[in-house]
Amino acid sequence: MHRILVREVVVDAPSATFAATRDFWAAALLSEAQEVEAFPEFTALPDAASMSWVGLQDIGPGPARFHLDIETDDVAAEVARLAGLGAVKVADGRTWVVMRDPSGLLFDVVPHESPWFAEHSREVG
């Protein structure tokens, strides 16, 4: 048995519009953009006006999209469960797995690290 939580919305912006998009979302959500040191293509928006975390990713040529991160204490088990429900694995990231839903939308399964995981995650029965 493992636990899951949708933790984050990521704004995937093409390099050409990344700076404008980052500055827009930081100001829109009353935050200050902060590059993630370990993963410089990612930018966090600390204390954004949001229930979930919101982050940005420079994806190079684009096109722009949003994606979701599903946080879990067992990435392999969650990827297997979601594949059984109809998702398709696309790629292995450094600590995460990229999948597509039945409409082709990208999302990631990521290891848990948010401070709310213990309280807000749900057990997969």
Next chain:
Amino acid sequence: MHRILVREVVVDAPSATFAATRDFWAAALLSEAQEVEAFPEFTALPDAASMSWVGLQDIGPGPARFHLDIETDDVAAEVARLAGLGAVKVADGRTWVVMRDPSGLLFDVVPHESPWFAEHSREVG
């Protein structure tokens, strides 16, 4: 002065894959899909394993996308503020306004209705 909160992620699925996408996200997030009576193109996922609300919308021909809803107690003021930050107004919805960010991503500015708005929303200074 008004308040804002990113309240919801909406999965916009084409009609052709809507049922499969709805059933996938409902099972993935440990919820049961519930059509929104007043707006039958929308489906809620009550008590989903998520910090934000997650919903679905049948968008007809597609393509699939995620969009965000920014909840506020003053839609007109928030639309004006976001336009000043670089967003472009796309359309008026029934109670909401559709905008695009600097990368072209769609999001909505919606009237507040979530039970967490008072506690979690942030004042636009």
